[in-house]
Amino acid sequence: MSDVLARRKRLLGPHVTTFYKEPVHLARGEGVWLWDTDGRKYLDCYNNVPHVGHCHPRVVKAIAKQAATLNTHTRYVHDGILDYGEALTAKFDHDLTSMVMVCSGSEANDVALRMAQAVTGKTGVITTDNTYHGNTSAVSQLNSSKTPIGGFKDHVKRVPAPDNMAPVGGTRAGQAAAFAEAVKSAIAELAASEHGLSALIICPYFANEGFPTLEKGFLDEAVAAVKAAGGIVIADEVQPGFGRIGSHWWGHQKLGFAPDIVTLGKPMANGHPVAATITRPEILTAFQDGFKYFNTFGGNPVSAAAAHAVLNVIEDEGLVANAADVGTYAVAQLKELQTRYDVIADVRGSGLFLGVELWRDGKPATEICTAMIDEMRNRGVLLHSEGRYDNTLKIRPPCAFDRGNADLLVETMNAAFEAVQ
Amino acid sequence: MSDVLARRKRLLGPHVTTFYKEPVHLARGEGVWLWDTDGRKYLDCYNNVPHVGHCHPRVVKAIAKQAATLNTHTRYVHDGILDYGEALTAKFDHDLTSMVMVCSGSEANDVALRMAQAVTGKTGVITTDNTYHGNTSAVSQLNSSKTPIGGFKDHVKRVPAPDNMAPVGGTRAGQAAAFAEAVKSAIAELAASEHGLSALIICPYFANEGFPTLEKGFLDEAVAAVKAAGGIVIADEVQPGFGRIGSHWWGHQKLGFAPDIVTLGKPMANGHPVAATITRPEILTAFQDGFKYFNTFGGNPVSAAAAHAVLNVIEDEGLVANAADVGTYAVAQLKELQTRYDVIADVRGSGLFLGVELWRDGKPATEICTAMIDEMRNRGVLLHSEGRYDNTLKIRPPCAFDRGNADLLVETMNAAFEAVQ
Missing domain, CATH: 3.90.1150.10 (Aspartate Aminotransferase, domain 1)
Structure with missing residues (x-):
């Protein structure tokens, strides 16, 4: 060793x-x-x-079969990404019917932040004070664990993360209202700044925050405030997604709110590097109007096959x-x-x-x-x-x-x- | 259709x-x-x-075998990434013996830019005026094809790309000197700005610029100027790397300069999503001191096996x-x-x-x-x-x-x- x-x-x-x-x-x-x-x-x-499960034979077989058949990028037409995308987006409510496939949850959140910029024309982001959403230069500005060289940029406003042992506002019963108040304050701060409000990005299970026990509706007031202020709500489902939480396929369904954008990553293809940003068609269009984006590996036939196999196994088992x-x-x-x-x-x-x-x-x-x-x-x-x-x-x-x-x-x-x- | x-x-x-x-x-x-x-x-x-080659049987077999054996992240110890990393870095000169494995060339360049920030404490970047280095928020600031929403940031200075039909400075013979002059001007502009000089990032084959015919030594004066000013030289080998150019394994070897950082991507694992940032140990250490970075999929056993198979096939065939x-x-x-x-x-x-x-x-x-x-x-x-x-x-x-x-x-x-x- x-x-x-x-x-x-x-x-x-x-x-x-x-x-x-x-x-x-x-x-x-x-x-x-x-x-x-x-x-x-x-x-x-x-x-x-x-x-x-590690090395699930159906996922391994799907990868091996597709890798032996064809692997190329999405500037050629291939059915794999379409078959998978339709099966995946069928798992969402609220018109989340469009997607960008990428290689990591970090890339998915990096795209999501730009989608919000494209829709709002603003750059300010609200997140919690004890979170992690990935490792690109832009996304790592959201993290709270280590101050990067050059410091954190002031377009990110942090609100206190909900917690079971030390609830925001002092009591578990009052935590939702206290959290919403903090979000409203952050919205006001951003509105008064040069950045404006672009998005609230949140893990709907608050996984890195310690996944406190939260009632359905916990985020309703905060989400309503963001939407009323013209902001975009991004649910980072990298950790709770794909049915892990048992009660629902997605964390935002459990809490009962409708995100504008959902990001997916780690479990999506059982370890094969694939991730995605799911959104409504008009948001994807605004993103494509505002930014030229092409991801060479994103949505290649092998990645789509691996992810589709995972979806099928979740269902069948x-x-x-x-x-x-x-x-x-x-x-x-x-x-x-x-x-x-x-x-x-x-x-x-x-x-x-x-x-x-x-x-x-x-x-x-x-x-x-x-x-x-x-x-x-x-x-x-x-x-x-x-x-x-x-x-x-x-x-x-x-x-x-x-x-x-x-x-x-x-x-x-x-x-x-x-x-x- | x-x-x-x-x-x-x-x-x-x-x-x-x-x-x-x-x-x-x-x-x-x-x-x-x-x-x-x-x-x-x-x-x-x-x-x-x-x-x-599409669906090369040795690469497919390596992927299938490792996917059926183990696929997990680098917080556990696994020999695959070590065996591959040693074989890969042996292909480089100039003490480029350390690496970060990631999932895409975009992630590799995003890391490279932060490595340069960590070493220099500055953020200004010089690149050409007709280039592409990837699609993260940070890296897409280097691109020249479409102005993103919010505009280009002024920490990026663009120098005219070399060209066969319309050489910088007017003649092919004078193009190296003219290019170096433009780089020196950009260095001076950045030094006089709040950003300072962090890095020159360049494809050593100028692939997106139209890959003009350049003599060995073309970049010598420009590279020397960047190094003299304390900047980091990043060679983006995503396109020329892995022997495609025939004369050498890497584009920077053909031009005869010593980059501080090399980024790799697309061909690295024949389509499996893997990429890497290669550098000297002290630069990797500065990066790790300055930024907390972990990439879940980066360097997983399957990605390492796929990339290692590609390296072996290049040699054996x-x-x-x-x-x-x-x-x-x-x-x-x-x-x-x-x-x-x-x-x-x-x-x-x-x-x-x-x-x-x-x-x-x-x-x-x-x-x-x-x-x-x-x-x-x-x-x-x-x-x-x-x-x-x-x-x-x-x-x-x-x-x-x-x-x-x-x-x-x-x-x-x-x-x-x-x-x-």
Whole structure:
């Protein structure tokens, strides 16, 4: 391992991150399982990219078949992107019937921001103060984790992220109204600036914010304020999308609002690099009028085939219903675990996107959370952390996760809490 | 066809471009050949993405095998990216031994610009006045084809692109010195501005500029001026790279200068969405110190396997030497064609990246060029145009192109010129 880490450092730089004190050196994956180079088996409770399971044979077959048949760009006509696009947009309400296919969620959000600019003629963006929407120069201005060289630009206004343990406005009941007030203030600030209001961009599950428990309608007032001010609402569905949350295909459906633009990424093709920006036809037209945009790899026949296979597997294997069933089962067990360990302050989530937040002595228990992650890894279960203080265990497995997998997860967590607390 | 075009328009927007008056509806590809849905066969003289040939079996096999074994991100340790990265960086001189793998050439250039910012603390960029380096918000500021909404930012200074028919400074002999003078003026302008000099970004083959014929050393004075002023030199090798130009693996080697950063894209994995930014270790470290950057799909095991297979095929099939041999053979035939058609003002290129520039009555013959492209398509040979006036036939086939393919290309061009001139 020391040799391979030295090679990584030399080639990929000294600051390239690995998960875990003892990084996992992977060799193979299948379903919800991963194996390292020593043949040790791990239960994957973290990776959302292999949405329908690591190396799903139908996705592999679709990729192999199309790669052997044709792979070229969209300046030639090909049925693959059309068949996929029609199947995908059928999963949306609210006239979201047009799309741009790209290679990463970052590119999808970069396009979405320009769509909003094209419609509004403005550049100001509202987002939360604890978020991540990708890594292009433009999109990374939205992130809150590290100030880039040259600083953050003042066209981005940040509103406090909703939170279960420290709600905006002080109470969970008042959080929606307090959040809406913050958005209204940001709208007013942008309106008074040279930038004007272009868009609100938000993950409708607030995934990077720690996915607090929010009622349907939570965003209604904020969304209405943005729309009333002429702004565009962008739902970044990279994390909650494709049925992971169990109750719905998309996070914005669960919260019950109608975004103007939806962006998709990571799980879309089970790891093949593909992403998309979905919108209404008139917004796509405004974007194409305002910006010349062509993406060489975006929507190529192999990417379309991979993504279409994922869509079909989700349907055929009933993975949305599975996420709902296994997620509910896991939450019940995690809540039972909570009765045994004081450090567990909150258990939450929807479908197969769950969090176990740790506090001790009235403070976020970040160190215990970090210790738990490494202890779980050493016991053969892979998960990681989330939230403003990195004190929430983030459980976000492939959607083929079953009740037996949930049992193993909770049993292992029980033993790990015994060891680290 | 009208049905499929209507579906495209509905799903992908009214302005999504297709090549040719009568778009080609593709079904299958193999080597240098493409077939449409009616079974008609086309000689592909344009596509550089399928660098080692459409659907090359070794690349398909590598993708299928790795997709069935493991596909995950670089926060776990995997040998694939290391094996590939070492093999790739061995192809570079000048200590370009570190890399960031991403999903598109646009992402690669977006990263490169931030690397230059990290090293210099400045943001000003010099590029040519007829170029394209990608489609992210930041990178599209470099493009010259369409003014984006909000206008171009003034941190980009454009210098006149070198040209065979209308050389910078008036003569081909004086073009290098005139180009260097323009770069020095841009450096001075940026130094006097709030932006300062960050980078010169240039395609070392000036591919989008129409790939004029340039002597080794053409950029020496300009590059020296940028380096003397503390700037970073970025070579965008997305088009000339991977041996296409026949004489060398990379365009900057042909011109004989040492870039600080090299970006790679389209041909890197024969169409699988992968790209990279290659640089010296200290520049990568400065970038990682200055920006938090992680790319979920970048450098995943399947992308690394696809790219590694391409590298191996280039070596094992001797495609660099093939590009040199077939390119030289094709240029000789195209020059013979030039003696027969007055409209051919210039034949140029290196390896399998060739141009036939058309002028009539002392003016760029854009209409004849457009007519030629459609005529060639109707005769079963796919190519397209390039240059400031879109009056240069751009010939840039997969690198498995052989002398027989070149014969067919030139014979077809002969017949097409008879028909359209």
